[in-house]
Amino acid sequence: MNEEFLYYVWKYKIFTDINLQTSDAKEVSILKGGIHNKNSGPDFLNAQVKIDHQLWAGNVEMHVKSSDWYLHKHEEDASYDAVILHVVWEHDVDVFMKNNKPLPTLELKNFVSKELLENYNSLVYHQQKFIPCENQLTTIDEFLLNNLLERLYFERLEHKSTFIKELLLDTNADFEAVLFQLLAKNFGLKVNGEPFLQLATSMDFSVVRKERFDLEQLTALLFGQAGFLEEDLEEHYYQLLKEKYRYLKHKHKLNSISKNAFQFFRMRPQNFPTIRIAQLASLLYAHQNIFSKLMSINKKEDFYDLFSFEVDAFWKTHFTFESDSKKSPKKLTKSFVDLIIINTIIPLKFVYLQSRGEVSENEIMQLIKQVSSEKNSIISNFSALEIKAKNAMESQALIQLKNNYCTKKRCLQCAIGNSLLRK
Incomplete structure (x- = not known):
């Protein structure tokens, strides 16, 4: 598994979007997947996502594992402060934002055929x-x-x-x-x-x-x-x-x-x-x-x-x-x-x-x-x-x-x- 595959699946919405849930069982609806960013910073920009009926606008970051967030030291980079959803293949650790609240995480492996x-x-x-x-x-x-x-x-x-x-x-x-x-x-x-x-x-x-x-x-x-x-x-x-x-x-x-x-x-x-x-x-x-x-x-x-x-x-x-x-x-x-x-x-x-x-x-x-x-x-x-x-x-x-x-x-x-x- 690699991030290129995740980008592909996300960009073209090749996953089941029925009953999408975050890692803590909150309902997720993807309104806009965002624009693929090939420069530094979050992977998809200007996305729109509903989490438990609350509309969020911001960026999406993708990793093979949740722990890659810390491996890449995103917690130290202000350009990741506007991330509204963390999309991963495997959720292995909770990621926390600067306000100490968990970053909403979507584990994709259960929604890809x-x-x-x-x-x-x-x-x-x-x-x-x-x-x-x-x-x-x-x-x-x-x-x-x-x-x-x-x-x-x-x-x-x-x-x-x-x-x-x-x-x-x-x-x-x-x-x-x-x-x-x-x-x-x-x-x-x-x-x-x-x-x-x-x-x-x-x-x-x-x-x-x-x-x-x-x-x-x-x-x-x-x-x-x-x-x-x-x-x-x-x-x-x-x-x-x-x-x-x-x-x-x-x-x-x-x-x-x-x-x-x-x-x-x-x-x-x-x-x-x-x-x-x-x-x-x-x-x-x-x-x-x-x-x-x-x-x-x-x-x-x-x-x-x-x-x-x-x-x-x-x-x-x-x-x-x-x-x-x-x-x-x-x-x-x-x-x-x-x-x-x-x-x-x-x-x-x-x-x-x-x-x-x-x-x-x-x-x-x-x-x-x-x-x-x-x-x-x-x-x-x-x-x-x-x-x-x-x-x-x-x-x-x-x-x-x-x-x-x-x-x-x-x-x-x-x-x-x-x-x-x-x-």
Whole structure:
């Protein structure tokens, strides 16, 4: 038993309110349960309760045991002076107010159905392999599930928006600069995402703006800031970039990060940081007004076209500066572009439209549903439970469900959990 369950039962009045009595056998009628307070102080504010036909207005405090009142030292806190009812699962000790009168206490365990308690225990305390309700998930109504997935997607989008808004604060609301930072982070994928973000934030975006009209200058800038031009290699292209970066470093008073931050170990060559940096430089060079282009596109195929560009000839025969390789175009795959759409473009577009007061959930939904579902262990496990993501909206929603509800056992805040509890 925990207080979250008590909050849930009280908030939604999922208990028998016939013959309600306090611990000292006084008749209780709940007129208003109050507003759930998620800050410090009593758990429910502005409640109205009749006790022995006397109307009381004030706050309600909830505990698993009555003695928790003293355990939490509420008797020393003036914010609890207006508590009119103490709701507990088990009454084990009388609690007294400052006037030495006993605080009216309602013991809930005798007024909650056995089925509800069993359903709750089977969810929260079940030793599941993946999620608490995995054995009951297929019984959930499809309409409820679809509505939940849409809500969870926008919840995940709002979560991503928080990070984007922090970047906007740091860049004085420069959306183009934030796009560059987000693209860099996404080009690094999970393994190198943070080093790529460090690379993007290691210089003011005004430097990129000035140098992006010359591919060699821009490439030298990015590789130099990433710390890859510190060695003494004889390769002509390397020496060219090194010389250009030496000039840029002096011109813009730059400080690079260490290349040791980037990981190559156990990575496929096409995901090497060197290849991703070269691709990022080529993208910025190919599309000088990339932000406005990305914000105006609403079709998946148009994104694929925009991200179809050529890398510098050197990188078609190299994965690193040190050794040659078989010639290959080093183009971005559609699955990689999908990740950029999911993690960079749509979240940034959402925040951008919000800032202009033009956000349209339908527009966002139509765009994300064009993108294929992600492939990862979470989506695979849901698929094994016969919940198959048909598109990226659903895969993002399922990731949100797993990470923010199932793993944390927040079944009481989940529409699926609520449905199963009340069966």
